Amino acid sequence: MDSMLNAFITESRDSLEVISNCFLALENDPQNANTLDELFRSVHTMKGSSGLFDIVPFTKVVHAAEDVLDQVRDGEVTLTSEHIDLFLDSMDQVSAWLDALEEDAELETNASSISDQLSSQLRAIIGSTGAPMTAEEDMVTVVELTAAPNWLMQLSHEARIGLFRQLQQADQHLLVVAYTPDESCFFNGDDPIRLMQLMPGMETLVLETTSDLPDDLSTLDPFLCQLKCHALSSGDYDTCHNHLKYVSDQCEFFTMDRSFLAVPEGDYAPTDAYKLFIDDVNFSAINADWDKLSRQVNEMASIKANAPYQQNLIEWLAFLATELEPNARVIKALLNALKDGQFVLENSQTVAQKVAADQFTPIQAAMDDLIFAGQESGVLETADAANNATQSGHTTNHVNVHNNSLDSLPNAPSSEFGSDTQASDADWNNDIAHDMVTENTTVQNPDLHWADAIIQVQSLILNQEYPEQVFAGKILSTVQTIKNVCAVLNKDVGDIDAIAQNAIKQNDVSVLLVLLDGMFKPVLDKTVAVCANDSEKQKAPKRQTNPDIAQTLAANTNAQEANPAQPEKVAEKKAKKDTSSMQKTLRVDQYRIDALMDLVGELVVAKNALPFLAKKAEEEFGVKALAKEIQSQYSVINRLSDEMQSAMMQVRMVPLSTVFQRFPRLVRDLSRKLGKNINLVLEGEETEADKNVVEELSDPLIHLVRNSLDHGLETPEERVAKGKSEQGTLTLRAIPHDDQVLIEIVDDGKGIDPDVIKRKAYEKGIIDEQRLDTITDNESLNLIFAAGFSTAEAISDLSGRGVGMDVVRTVIQEAGGTVGIESELGKGTTIRLSLPLSMAVTRIMMIESGTQCYGINMQSIVETVKVPSNTIHRIKQSETLILRGRVVPIFHLHDLLQTHSERKESDELCVLVVMHHGEEIGLVVDEFHEGIDTIQKPLEGIMASYPFYSGTALLGDGRVLLVLNTEELLV
């Protein structure tokens, strides 16, 4: 991958971490100037660097964040928790984009719309209207054309059809660029035609003179530019706009459905040959059955009639019917043209005029009618009306009222809910409207659809251009409509009045639109096409009306609703990065360290072979001198490999903060979700442990923390009722202890009730009745680690995912550690984990029992002692030993292992004293052997089901040693 991109991704991930920490710090200390400064700088850096790459959506979001934060640090705005939520979500998205960049070196296609949504939401915090991406950008926006621009008709039929054919794989919407170079542009070194030809996705270029030629051509100034360029591009707006950035003030951008390329040509000769076809195909069109239409057209196309115009037209129909989103308006115009040779795609400007201010009131009145009709028919419930009528019984009324309202609209386009239609063809309007309405009313929740449709229409209405004098009125009436609908549905409108007033004051509706977007699910699949005026050069600020925006915005809102856990997951994933807190660091890929570690480990094991060799040399080959030399060389290599091993251990040591760092965010998100007030305290995060150990720790810790939050800590109300502080405290503490690290998870919640545990364990058959009586309260707490145990009645989403406490214990034990629990009912719970600092090479003592050699982890061994057999005391079935004044219970290893081998009779017994749950226990073995350093590997396959073996180790002479798990043995 591009190393520059790589560096950017790494740098940005670091920035994101700082940003995340700053936000969390701000929650507790929102005015802290240092934090705000650090935060702003990180965002600013990320924005600047991102500008080096073609990732406009990314930069847009970060830029929005920067602008907001700029005002925050100026003291103009204070951030609330909701704001911080939004920022954190945005940063999560940015992080996800970094991942995408790492994988694919580009952002996904939906990045643009997500970016638009996020950046306007962010900017809404400061009431800004979505400032241009960089300061120098003009307010250039993309307008959708509703007909082919005149210049396009300069292209011949062949050229246009050829273009169409060529573009079939591309997006249905084309970018249309109008570039009117300044007259003096040549003196700026510009070559407009060349610049256009180099534009990405350039499909066709048409030139136009900007002024009439003078009669006397000799007066022409060759150095003044008097050409205008029109281009069609299959590229996307961002790329093309960037290409034209130095002349963007001279350009305008539009999008156009390529269906508008379809304009039939040729001589029209009326003929009956098409009569039936026309009827059939009209019917298909009315029903929007494009597949059928396509089939009909293809059939017709094969018939050769001497009618060039119609042939031409049918050729176009064939293309248009198979588009992803067939443009009904154009198709209808073509079909009409079949009848009379007149292709009339009503001039878009005329339609715009019709939807002028004085037409607006009827639309509003019609909307009111719709609501009223809805209420009347009982489809929309009024607050106090009893709903007597059945819905089906009133459907017809419903439809009729709707149609009547529509008829009262003089040539308004809203019959197709926004898409401008041929206003002169009222039948067509009503047909479409009828279809849409009947479709809607047969759906399960017609009332919701109606409300959604109405609010969506308000949104579409707000997206239109209106003269200044009606702007305020438009806003007020749409807001009134929305309030009406919401009142009927008992839905909250939020701050809509204030937002509306602001919109009027600032002459901008984008904040209002964002509010609306959250209020409806789009049920109508056409968006309003804003009409292009004749003078395409309109400097008045317009909003982007990307036809996909409504869809994707709604889809994103829905997606976000469906995935509430999303930010959490991303936050978790994010936190899995290894960071060093030291000043001078070297970034090394993890796999290189692992490779090095493996090699060192192998070296350690390999060197162990040397003593055997020395022994062999002496005993088998009788070369004592050689044996001695091997031994002395061995001690050198031994020392070196030990040092190397220690050094490697050090390299692999990472502070626990790497696993602790995710918890502030986790605790914050979870406690908000659960409605609890939790203070997280982290201690000792600088304590270091082997990176493997720390990684193993991660999942169990998450589970334990979630447990505390979910079951342990109470809600603020509960706590106050118990006389506790409203805020609960959760402490994560790491303490170094010899060659172990102790981790404590302490909460001051409601504690664990031993009686409940005992009873549950008994009910689940984990303990029997006898044990139920004898088990102490302390011992019973440990039962929660038993397999099959869970007291949560409904396993909550947070902690009951099959990651039970038993799994936690298993994972910790496999890492070579232990788990313990203490609790006091009503006061709180403490869970203690102890883990070895390193997992890699373990020191093992070899012992013999019944001619078999086993290994025991040195860590468990307290001491080894040989005692005379008669010093063992036997009491009933148990044996004990007095060791320096302490009574130590004795067990025989081969009894525990049930190996049925002969007990070696002797005067002396070898006793291995091990630590077991805080007690000393003696293990009688046949013989002690030396201690060795090995890499202990876990058991796999069938052997793994024997819990008293903790793993295997490879000996220097090639033998495999079974390592015993004394904890399990002695249970």
Added chain:
Amino acid sequence: MSIEYKKTVAVFTDSCSIEDAESLLTWLIDKPKAKVNLKGLEHAHTAVIQLLLAFKPTVTNWPQSGPLVQLLRQHLN
């Protein structure tokens, strides 16, 4: 030279820059029945194309390759 001015034909080759525009204008004014041979033309600065569009001289040969082929055929026909 990118434009070779013969008696009745101006022969264009390779690239024509803006610097060629002035002399081209003079030549086109002097020769109302001017003809242009664009066969070898690959690139032309806007100023040059602008003049061709204004005067619409007879084209004896069209460009063979490059982005100008379609553009000039479209506008000078």
Added chain:
Amino acid sequence: MKRILIVDDSPTMLMSMEGVLKRNGYAVETATSAKQAISKAPNFKPDLMITDLNMPEMNGIELIKELKRTPAMRFKPMLMLTTESQQAKRDEAKRAGATGWLVKPVQPDELTGVVKKVLPA
């Protein structure tokens, strides 16, 4: 082979850009001051000039204005190197006759991309 004149009072910047451009097949001449650029231009006859904005004595905008007065350079593309925040300067440069700008520090890809775009065929 197209010829590019780069002007910057920082030798490091010059070296870095020169390297990139040469690797991409352009002939490069450097100047550490506007005055030097003005004296080198007639002989070198650049097809494109890239100049830093902030230079002692004569800055990039003045340099552009000066060279635009000469017939040889009046139609040649010129790019100015600016920092992120100098929006006003970019506008002023355009009015002085600059074709466009690049924001420092310039990445090799961006440099070559823009050069390709503004250089005549």
